[in-house]
Amino acid sequence: MTDTIKIVQFQDKYKDQVVDLVKRETAANVGVKRLKWITLFFKRNGFIVSTVYVGTTVYIFNFLLSLFISQNNIFVSAIILASFIFFVILPQLSKKLAKQAVHYSESIAENDLDDIKGTYLSQDDKNFWVAVDEYDNVCGCVSLSNQMPMETQYHLGKYIKENDGIKVAEVKRMVVNPNYRRRGIGIKLCNEAINFAKQKNFRAIVNTTVTLNQPLIGLYKKAGFFKVSSFFFQVLWKVFGIQVEVYLKLL
């Protein structure tokens, strides 16, 4: 099925399709549906602790309601609170996360996708590839940068020290169009970046992703990356266990 898909170096004619694909999919993959929030909450805190949190919150809510509207039925309070969380709080959380994702994807577009050639093809140890079908449609892309991101340096100290002259690359912008997924295109693109990094004498590759992006994490693990660290990017996301995860592959 992937025989007709070719991996080629980026050219300007692919720019609009690439920008559209990366922006759209970066934002799409961090959306969280209402029920998923509940799953994340229980997964993060464990069943017993989550039940204690929920029970305590209902109890306090019931107490407050009894002060203001003389309502003292714990089941009624639980239903009111659950409805409020389900119909007001969780959609707001989803909106907030989606907004952050859109903001992030727009800053990507401004920062490096605006001038892909200048950013990735102006030095010989950086690169940007696209996967194209037989009609020259872009169905995926990936890039390799010759710098490791500032925010990961601290987390990688145990494994590598860039100061010692070890070259560390970052794999970025890994996206496959949803219509072409699970056909091996993602791993093909990732291996292209890994082989290039080896040729250019990089000793390691890093990347960062978020817990919610399980397909991407699955892909990186399959390509031989392992998790070296994780951190919460906002206190709120700690409650739901949404982390920024740092992955490393030694070459």
Ligand SMILES: CC(C)(COP(=O)(O)OP(=O)(O)OC[C@H]1O[C@@H](n2cnc3c(N)ncnc32)[C@H](O)[C@@H]1OP(=O)(O)O)[C@@H](O)C(=O)NCCC(=O)NCCS
């Ligand atoms: C991650 C992604 C690139 C995978 O592309 P793909 O072409 O479907 O991947 P492949 O078919 O090559 O799959 C390779 C491996 O990835 C993992 N994988 C792919 N999709 C997965 C999924 N939905 N769930 C879990 N693991 C998955 C599997 O380990 C798979 O190996 P297997 O098929 O032997 O099980 C694609 O899902 C994607 O574009 N997701 C959005 C990425 C994104 O948000 N990028 C923004 C970063 S800037």
